[in-house]
Amino acid sequence: MTSVLSAPPGTDPVERFLHRLAKFEPLEAEARDALRRAIVRGPLVPPYQEVHGESVPDVVVLLSGWACHFQMLGNGKRQISTLVVPGDFADFGFLTGSAADIQYVTTAPSQFGRIRARQFSELTEQFPSIMRATLKAAAMETAIGRERLISLGLRTAIERLAHLICELWWRLSVAGLVGPDNSFHLPMTQAELGAALGLSTVHVNRTLQALRRRDIIGLQGGKVHIHDLKYLTTLSSFDAGYLTGAAPSRAT
Amino acid sequence: MTSVLSAPPGTDPVERFLHRLAKFEPLEAEARDALRRAIVRGPLVPPYQEVHGESVPDVVVLLSGWACHFQMLGNGKRQISTLVVPGDFADFGFLTGSAADIQYVTTAPSQFGRIRARQFSELTEQFPSIMRATLKAAAMETAIGRERLISLGLRTAIERLAHLICELWWRLSVAGLVGPDNSFHLPMTQAELGAALGLSTVHVNRTLQALRRRDIIGLQGGKVHIHDLKYLTTLSSFDAGYLTGAAPSRAT
DNA sequence: GAACCTGATTAACCTATGTGAATCGGTCTT
């Protein structure tokens, strides 16, 4: 599936990013090299650091850690719209060159990589494959958003939670961040999970209990253990198609 | 805001599309001409016609009528994720060149315009402004999706409905499809509204009644009359920023 | 114009999830 050199998991975060990107579209060795040279590694950012868009948005990539997009309403409630995991673009504002309209927070110590807007557009001109890969990454983010909409629209609490865990399991697997025992870090509080799933904190807790009681998953100290992936998958009618670009095999 | 020739509303649907597109990014007269020549007008499609993605997705534009993207779950419930109004791209699958993963239905007699994939990429090469405008259109669709997610995540039924109506009012205004009396066609059944808002048909009806009783809107025969736009706006904390590319003026 | 059909409307009832508040367990601070 991947071309030539598939970066082994557990390597350098920049390699992880390249590896992820190349899954969307094969990248020539020179394109990879150019990207490697263009990415500037940022400092380690502490948790709960808000990141605001700049007027001329550079390309920002999450190298390690965790972040999420959110929006607030007047009543103080917040909705998390996107979860950004290592290897993801932090946001796609740079594609339109307009001021990034979205703010995001880190929820774990995180490191971002950055490519100057100007430099990135030179890169995409030189290597159209980079642009194609980037557009596909953006399309996947859209698909993820659509799937989350479906969750909020017609899945129950337990199904939403299960679906989210399946999604993260899949995405983090691709990034090489899932342990051999099907465990991964999930640096989000239950309140944050609620904000992502459209549920109250209390109900997230109840729902988590239900999954734990049935021995489907374990969750403690920001680490998830999946004990029964199959159950999770069918419970939430999770279909990884939207994460791979494959045709969805939805119900009739 | 718009450049040189702003197409007057009520004109040819292709002009409406160009007018909409140029709002995202000014288009040179030659670019407009090239687009005009490239667009092939399709036949009038009856309501409830499902349109499936092709393997090599052409650029498809809704010229007139109404359509929506939806997905189904195993239990037969459906979620409408996107509403496509005249002047919109029907979907953005062509940006990635991968098989369009999304199916959509018309809910009114509709006419689509089509530009061959190959031809479109030649156009964007010749006129980068077309690509920029298209990317911004895609970004707006993403923003709309995000806003709908917020609706499902933290707005009540009446707020969701109000927000949707505000959104459509705005989008259709830009397309020149809102009458001087603040009315517009909304060719969706209450069941479909429910599928878009994550509500049951019955509750859509109840909610509609509430808005009617307070004389905020009128809705009959697929036509909405807005009597109190200000009320609707504040009720749903509608902020058109996400439809214009302007910075959002969200609550702190 | 009788039989149909589809969509809107109502009513009665039910439940998934929200709310508010208290408790508990760690961890960090002083």
Added chain:
DNA sequence: AAGACCGATTCACATAGGTTAATCAGGTTC
């Protein structure tokens, strides 16, 4: 070690919205 926090957990209670099913109204068909 005494607070002070923060996040997880529980409990008791409230309610928005779902479900089922019946009725109604307008438009079509034959």
